[in-house]
Amino acid sequence: MDKIYKTLLFDGKISLAILETTEIVNQAIKYHKLTPLTAAALGRTMTASLFMASNLKNEGDKLSVTISGDGKGGQIIVSVDSKLRVRGYIDNPTANLPLNELGKLDVRGCVGKGRMTIVRNMGLKEPYSGSCEIVSGEIAEDFAYYYTISEQEPTAMALGVLVDGEGKCIGAGGIVMQALPGCDDETAIEAQKIIMKYGDISTHIKNRGANGIKNEDFKGLYFTERDAKYECICSQDYIDSMIISLGKEEIYDILNEQGEILVECQYCDKKYRYLEKDVKVLLGENDG
Numbered sequence: 001m002d003k004i005y006k007t008l009l010f011d012g013k014i015s016l017a018i019l020e021t022t023e024i025v026n027q028a029i030k031y032h033k034l035t036p037l038t039a040a041a042l043g044r045t046m047t048a049s050l051f052m053a054s055n056l057k058n059e060g061d062k063l064s065v066t067i068s069g070d071g072k073g074g075q076i077i078v079s080v081d082s083k084l085r086v087r088g089y090i091d092n093p094t095a096n097l098p099l100n101e102l103g104k105l106d107v108r109g110c111v112g113k114g115r116m117t118i119v120r121n122m123g124l125k126e127p128y129s130g131s132c133e134i135v136s137g138e139i140a141e142d143f144a145y146y147y148t149i150s151e152q153e154p155t156a157m158a159l160g161v162l163v164d165g166e167g168k169c170i171g172a173g174g175i176v177m178q179a180l181p182g183c184d185d186e187t188a189i190e191a192q193k194i195i196m197k198y199g200d201i202s203t204h205i206k207n208r209g210a211n212g213i214k215n216e217d218f219k220g221l222y223f224t225e226r227d228a229k230y231e232c233i234c235s236q237d238y239i240d241s242m243i244i245s246l247g248k249e250e251i252y253d254i255l256n257e258q259g260e261i262l263v264e265c266q267y268c269d270k271k272y273r274y275l276e277k278d279v280k281v282l283l284g285e286n287d288g
């Protein structure tokens with residue numbers, strides 16, 4: 001099971017989170033047939049979104065992250081709820097690019113330039129929405145920038161996804177530090193130095209797991225622990241209501257044109273098929 005561990009450092013001036021998301025990334029690879037490049041782009045976004053969702057306060061709260069860049073991969077959309085159930089997709093899952101000048105996956109080229117938008121839905125209140133420019137395209141820097149600029153929470157983050165020759169994820173996760181109120185500059189700089197040691201976070205996850213990093217590198221600290229998983233919340237009821245909202249005319253247009261209505265969930269590839277008899281039931285029409 002994937003995990004998120006959290007603790008406080010430097011007398012409570014810095015919060016630390018360590019995330020392991022290998023299974024989640026493998027589930028995304030399975031659903032969307034991702035290349036190593038798009039697995040990295042989507043996997044990093046899902047990891048950062050999970051961190052963000054781990055700070056949601058109430059059950060039922062959820063958030064969505066949209067990264068709209070002009071890169072090869074197209075738009076990335078991720079949503080997570082307060083129970084840390086995450087799902088996501090990328091517009092062009094088969095996107096591929098040559099390795100960058102450092103011999104790494106060119107996630108920046110996959111994402112491109114554009115904007116990142118975060119929407120938090122919290123109960124009955126209006127959704128809270130924030131957005132910022134994509135400053136890097138490597139995703140960790142972008143989330144750190146978003147937190148620092150839009151939420152005034154200075155943040156340092158490392159994210160990584162390691163994929164083997166067969167296209168399977170063998171290590172994915174992240175490490176995040178945030179300055180809490182009362183944090184002084186020297187402490188923030190010390191925290192930044194720690195994060196910089198995890199430039200290759202996916203290899204750390206592969207070799208030791210988030211649990212190993214926690215136990216070996218932050219020995220003696222008390223951590224909270226939560227499970228996270230890839231889970232789509234689409235359902236027959238939800239798709240039914242989506243179809244109904246199209247209106248009778250549109251529904252019959254599609255039906256007459258295609259002989260059926262086929263809805264494929266973008267997050268989990270589940271297929272919902274409606275034939276004429278199903279539509280009649282849906283619209284409450286009686287055969288007489």
Ligand SMILES: [Zn+2]
Pocket residue numbers: 232233234265266267268269270
């Ligand atoms: Zn689904």
